[in-house]
Amino acid sequence: MKKISLSNLLAGLLALAFSLPLVAQQADLQYFRPWDKNGINVFEPIKGGDQAEFKGVSVRIGGSFTQDYQSLTHENKPYKKNYLWGTIPAQGDSLSAKLNGFNLAMANLNFDFQIEDGIRVCLENYMSARHHNEFWVKGGYIQIDKLPMFGSPQWFTDYVRVKIGHFQPNFGDQQFRRTDGGNAIFNPFAENLILDAFTTEIGGEVYIFPAKGLMLMGGMTSGLINGNIENYPDKPVAPNLEATKRSPSISLKAAYDNNFGDLRFRLSASMYTNGNIARNTLYSGDRTGSHYFMVLEPTGGSYSANFTSGRFNPGLTNRVTAVMINPFLKYKGLEIFGTYETLKGGTYAESSDRSWNQLAVEGIFRFLPNEQLYLGARYNTVSGRPSGAAYTKDVSINRTALVAGWFPTKNLLLKGELVSQKYLDFPTSDIRNEGKFNGMMIEAIIGF
Numbered sequence: 001m002k003k004i005s006l007s008n009l010l011a012g013l014l015a016l017a018f019s020l021p022l023v024a025q026q027a028d029l030q031y032f033r034p035w036d037k038n039g040i041n042v043f044e045p046i047k048g049g050d051q052a053e054f055k056g057v058s059v060r061i062g063g064s065f066t067q068d069y070q071s072l073t074h075e076n077k078p079y080k081k082n083y084l085w086g087t088i089p090a091q092g093d094s095l096s097a098k099l100n101g102f103n104l105a106m107a108n109l110n111f112d113f114q115i116e117d118g119i120r121v122c123l124e125n126y127m128s129a130r131h132h133n134e135f136w137v138k139g140g141y142i143q144i145d146k147l148p149m150f151g152s153p154q155w156f157t158d159y160v161r162v163k164i165g166h167f168q169p170n171f172g173d174q175q176f177r178r179t180d181g182g183n184a185i186f187n188p189f190a191e192n193l194i195l196d197a198f199t200t201e202i203g204g205e206v207y208i209f210p211a212k213g214l215m216l217m218g219g220m221t222s223g224l225i226n227g228n229i230e231n232y233p234d235k236p237v238a239p240n241l242e243a244t245k246r247s248p249s250i251s252l253k254a255a256y257d258n259n260f261g262d263l264r265f266r267l268s269a270s271m272y273t274n275g276n277i278a279r280n281t282l283y284s285g286d287r288t289g290s291h292y293f294m295v296l297e298p299t300g301g302s303y304s305a306n307f308t309s310g311r312f313n314p315g316l317t318n319r320v321t322a323v324m325i326n327p328f329l330k331y332k333g334l335e336i337f338g339t340y341e342t343l344k345g346g347t348y349a350e351s352s353d354r355s356w357n358q359l360a361v362e363g364i365f366r367f368l369p370n371e372q373l374y375l376g377a378r379y380n381t382v383s384g385r386p387s388g389a390a391y392t393k394d395v396s397i398n399r400t401a402l403v404a405g406w407f408p409t410k411n412l413l414l415k416g417e418l419v420s421q422k423y424l425d426f427p428t429s430d431i432r433n434e435g436k437f438n439g440m441m442i443e444a445i446i447g448f
Helices: 006-023 154-159
Strands: 058-075 096-102 106-116 119-128 136-144 160-167 201-211 214-221 249-260 263-274 319-331 334-346 354-367 373-384 395-409 412-424 436-447
Touching: 154 160, 154 201, 201 249
Parallel strands: none
Antiparallel strands: 058 096, 058 106, 058 436, 106 119, 119 136, 136 160, 160 201, 201 214, 214 249, 249 263, 263 319, 319 334, 334 354, 354 373, 373 395, 395 412, 412 436
16 A cells, blocks of 8 residues: 555544445445454354345455554573564664554455345455555455355255365354454454464355254365466476475364354364475465564564564475364353464475474453453464474474453454464574563554
8 A cells, every 4th residue: 555644544444444334335245254253253154044135246345454653672692693672782782672652453345245135245455554554456256155046956055065265264163363564353352362373265055054063164275375387397406305386275174063052062172184285374474464563573574574474484384284273162251272383295396294282262251231341361382393404403483461441332343452472492693592572562453
């Protein structure tokens, strides 16, 4: 976003958000997850239930805007000139720095189209982001829940869904609670997990809903974040130990989601695998960036180049297999959500796989009418072996976050978070050696 100022963008989004009820009622779409508060704790859009009546082609324009203020302090034990962003070594300040101020505002623009009964199209865009601060298309897909061209057979309407396009593979449930640029209304906290599974790929997914509360999914995607028609050599090119291929990624998921009185219980298990691909981005595909700006980043870094601050990329670029298990419980205002993730893989230059594990547990208590206020806590830990000769043993990263949030309306959210993160067992040559950061985040979000 180079020609539109952030102040003008904020003013325009605020005006649009508050004028929507005055100008027109947004279109009611079928099999759709709302972009506002009503989309919280919605995972895959429900298959059954009451759906809006199709009255012809309709268009819904939505967007998200997030403005952060951060007050974070980071420190490490520098090796040679391995100094942190914001430190002033010439003045003797080489160990720590305070990073205070307003971060770059992030904004998303979404178009949802109901083009036929049971057929919906989504186009998602980034208007402003830390990684790509120009207008950027995230992706688009078609979701088919009915077959009106074949007389809408009941078996398909009741039990089957097909999704085709350039979209985020349905790997795990954490994706439904993550922040995606300006879209931060679904995430109770200020940031995503340390290992942030997110990418977009070209392909398709088939969903089966065989019984109440049960969903099965199988998908095949390109394995690449962009299109690719390149022909690769049949033999390895040094330092690679195997030839580059363009293998598809396979995704599988099963989820059970049901209510037992006031108790909602959901359990899902997912797998994503690709054994040979030029550049897989399952853990490096975010085109927006972290909302913790420049923590544990070097003095020569930049907001856009060092866009994953506080996260970690395990570097499983050419082969990866990941499994995620997510339990979710909600009893009245109390929510408990967990993530257990195990992954292995490596690069073409590595002869054996490396492994990583991630565990995250969060508890949220929502109260007041319409659950307007919430308090929450999250603990997130990861451990594994990074790529490179310097890493002779596993490293680990631990984060604890406490948060409070308030929804003045279903389209507005204000969060305040206290966070502490520590890096353990990193080698002295790594900038994260004896690294840690802590402090406060404040976020204001619009979603509609």
